Amino acid sequence: MxxxxxxxxxxxxxxxxxxxxxxxxxxxxxxxxxxxxxxxxxxxxxxxxxxxxxxxxxxxxxxxxxxxxxxxxxxxxxxxxxxxxxxxxxxxxxxxxxxxxxxxxxxxxxxxxxxxxxxxxxxxxxxxxxxxxxxxxxxxxxxxxISSEDRKSLENIAITAMTGKSAERASEPLAKLAVDAVLRVADKVDGKLKIDKDNVKVEKKQGGSIADSELILGVIIDKERVHSGMAEHVKNAKVALLDAAIEIKETETDAEIQITDPSKLKDFLDQEEKMLKDMVEKVKKSGANVLFCQKGIDDVAQHYLAKAGIFAVRRAKKSDMEKLARATGGRVVSSLEDLSEKDLGHAGNVEEKKIAGEKMVFVTDCKNPKAVSILIRGGTDHVVDEVNRALDDAIGGVTAALEVGKIVxxxxxxxxxxxxxxxxxxxxxxxxxxxxxxxxxxxxxxxxxxxxxxxxxxxxxxxxxxxxxxxxxxxxxxxxxxxxxxxxxxxxxxxxxxxxxxxxxxxxxxxxxxxxxxxxxxxxxxxxxxxxxxxxxxxxxxxxxxxxxxx
CATH class of the missing domain: 1.10.560.10 (GroEL-like equatorial domain)
Known part of the structure; x- marks a missing residue:
């Protein structure tokens, strides 16, 4: 005032x-x-x-x-x-x-x-x-x-970052995991190392001990196969990455279909089934035996995929799809019409495993993976969370050291x-x-x-x-x-x-x-x-x- x-x-x-x-x-x-x-x-x-x-x-x-x-x-x-x-x-x-x-x-x-x-x-x-x-x-x-060849110093950086945290008792094996992961995803651009930490995926699962944590040369997807009839383990996987639904599309405008004859209803349902079967045929024709779909897969399509011997996962996260593309060398395709053999990625093994009572899909043994995963284990959720934070600091420290090339x-x-x-x-x-x-x-x-x-x-x-x-x-x-x-x-x-x-x-x-x-x-x-x-x-x-x- x-x-x-x-x-x-x-x-x-x-x-x-x-x-x-x-x-x-x-x-x-x-x-x-x-x-x-x-x-x-x-x-x-x-x-x-x-x-x-x-x-x-x-x-x-x-x-x-x-x-x-x-x-x-x-x-x-x-x-x-x-x-x-x-x-x-x-x-x-x-x-x-x-x-x-x-x-x-x-x-x-x-x-x-x-x-x-x-x-x-x-x-x-x-x-x-x-x-x-x-x-x-x-x-x-x-x-x-410092350079990427000086592995001992890089591990010391990771150990220093984790010292004082509850993960310290397993700092040496965790430091090795952090350094391995960062070096795997590093790209050389104009003579300098460029590292995107997002390409190191961390999955946490309670159970076991901290020392049981492991580096996966590939990607862990926190999903399960869509149909029990599919094989749990696929070797020499040819991986299709699809950003489109294997479902019958609803019309964009309001439409009404009137069926007066019961036989016509059967024809209509048969036509829907045929359309889904054709979609599965397109996947099969590309040569893929593993399918990761970012959107939904219809129950009928799941049945046909299982019959075709294709291992399928639905509703994968976009970030996971991008990591799968970097790990397997495949390409995310937005239309089934465009899916061909040259778009497929390759992995030595795709397997569904049960970890701590939950099913997860492991895509491993990729030739030159530019995206990797670390599976963190620990006795309790609090321990696992703190190990995750410690590992995040270690990965950040190693990344910062390599990108700038200087240490103190x-x-x-x-x-x-x-x-x-x-x-x-x-x-x-x-x-x-x-x-x-x-x-x-x-x-x-x-x-x-x-x-x-x-x-x-x-x-x-x-x-x-x-x-x-x-x-x-x-x-x-x-x-x-x-x-x-x-x-x-x-x-x-x-x-x-x-x-x-x-x-x-x-x-x-x-x-x-x-x-x-x-x-x-x-x-x-x-x-x-x-x-x-x-x-x-x-x-x-x-x-x-x-x-x-x-x-």
Whole structure:
């Protein structure tokens, strides 16, 4: 509300709330920090797990940052921006989500100290931008090269990604599966490896142990054959992929057929049956002995397919059809008229198996499959889900390493090296930006600090040792071994990560912090239960004023 000549002027609707200046900044910073604190304890090999219970009572137990933030019912708009940081990291790399959010939260925390010293937000933002640019430059220089031939390093990347998760006890066999899968689906384009993670299909089935998980050189389809009269196992399969229904089409316009004579009804039904038989004949004529249909298959057609010795699956997902095409070398055909021998894919075996009480179709022994499947096993659904998340991180890490072709040391070594260079750079910049650059460097150091805290070590001693080693020895890969608390060379221990995890985490964390710091006015519209600023959030989210919530 403003006042002009004694007359109040209402600008916002009744019930709206507005928080301005330092209050708005403090509220947003606190919200972001609380989100970061929620996942901070999950970082590293000795990170703890979170149990998330939704309103239906379903339980998720995990220490995967993206999953935790995705499951939390976060209402605060600034806090949601940190969730977006984790989503960006997950989509872009597949691993390092916790790292990105922890750095973003620490950048906000350090910024609050600077704001208390009356340093203007735009100065802090400018300093953070300079820090981000310097960090990206340093990371680009210090990354070590890696190629698809360096299998040992690729497996170490996968193991590092899974360390600290419940799948860790079977990390070596799972790492081999992840590396095999990624190398199988990799395509070389203009001398560079291009990898689509979607071509690695993961199927989860409860039962057995984690060690029973296996890589299938082909595709697993979570469907069963359409007719019990069909063979359960087909060798030397010629696979037809059909995106059309083997059913009688209904007329597009309203039509009515009048039958006055009972014999005519029989003729009509016989004609329908003949049409279905002709469709099956077209499949048989192509030479196919296995059919995957994206749409429906009529019961009568199922009978004729079984008589013709053709193994058939109906209503396969579009994504599965695409994977089948890549795995078998076949082509998805949209019309039965166009189906010919040259459209068929080939597989050594197509078999229906019962896994954990459910029937699934395995298309295996493909010659040069560009789509593969991993079947995950585990004692309970919670274990299987967590193994799936760990494997997803491992596949993302190996993919990121191969696509960029650069790796760095883990255990906080790369963060300490970047922080050292940013601090040196701050001396050159001078002015108030120097304070922001130093704050940026300290925020990067929050990663080794969190690793030490989560391992029950003294974070101050650990950081002092690491700084000293990086300054004196010049060995950029010296990090913290959380199992004995000593400073060691991470490459010697096999603790390595893709460069892309670090570049993306620092970039997205910095950009999110900069955006939050530039906000000095929060105007919240009236909500269902009365107006209010984005405070009083459910789930213990911090905030400013009472009332109101963001939907």
């Amino acid at each position: 403003a006042q002009l000549g004694g007359q109040p002027i209402l600008i916002l609707s009744e019930g709206s709330r507005r928080t301005v200046g330092r209050d708005a900044q403090r509220m947003n910073i606190t919200a972001g920090r609380v989100v970061a604190e929620a996942v901070r304890t999950t970082l590293g090999p000795k990170g703890m797990d979170k149990m998330l219970v939704d309103n239906l009572g379903d339980v998720v137990i995990t220490n995967d940052g993206a999953t935790i933030l995705g499951e939390m019912d976060i209402q605060h708009p600034a806090a949601k921006m940190l969730v977006e940081v984790s989503k960006a990291q997950e989509d872009e790399v597949g691993d390092g989500t916790t790292t990105a959010v922890v750095i973003a939260g620490e950048l906000l925390k350090r910024a609050e100290d600077l704001l208390d010293q009356d340093i203007h937000p735009t100065v802090i933002v400018r300093g953070y931008k300079l820090g981000n640019e310097k960090a990206q430059e340093v990371l680009g220089k210090i990354g070590e090269n 040391g883990g255990g906080g070594s790369v963060e300490m090296e970047v922080a050292k260079h940013v601090k040196d750079y701050a001396q050159q910049v001078g002015g108030r930006e120097q304070l922001a650059l130093n704050a940026f460097a300290e925020a990067i150091e929050s990663i080794p600090r969190a690793l030490a805290e989560n391992a029950g070590l003294d974070p101050i001693d650990v950081l002092v040792n690491l700084r000293s080693v990086h300054e004196k020895s010049g060995n950029k890969w010296m990090g913290i071994d959380v199992f004995d608390g000593k400073t060691k060379n991470m490459f010697d221990l096999g603790v390595i990560e893709p460069l892309k995890i670090k570049t993306q985490a620092i970039k997205s964390a910095s950009e999110a912090a900069e955006m939050i710091l530039r906000i000095d006015d929060v105007i919240s519209a009236k909500s269902g239960g009365g107006g209010g600023a984005p405070g009083g959030m459910p789930g213990g989210m911090p905030g400013g004023e009472e009332g109101g919530e963001y939907e």
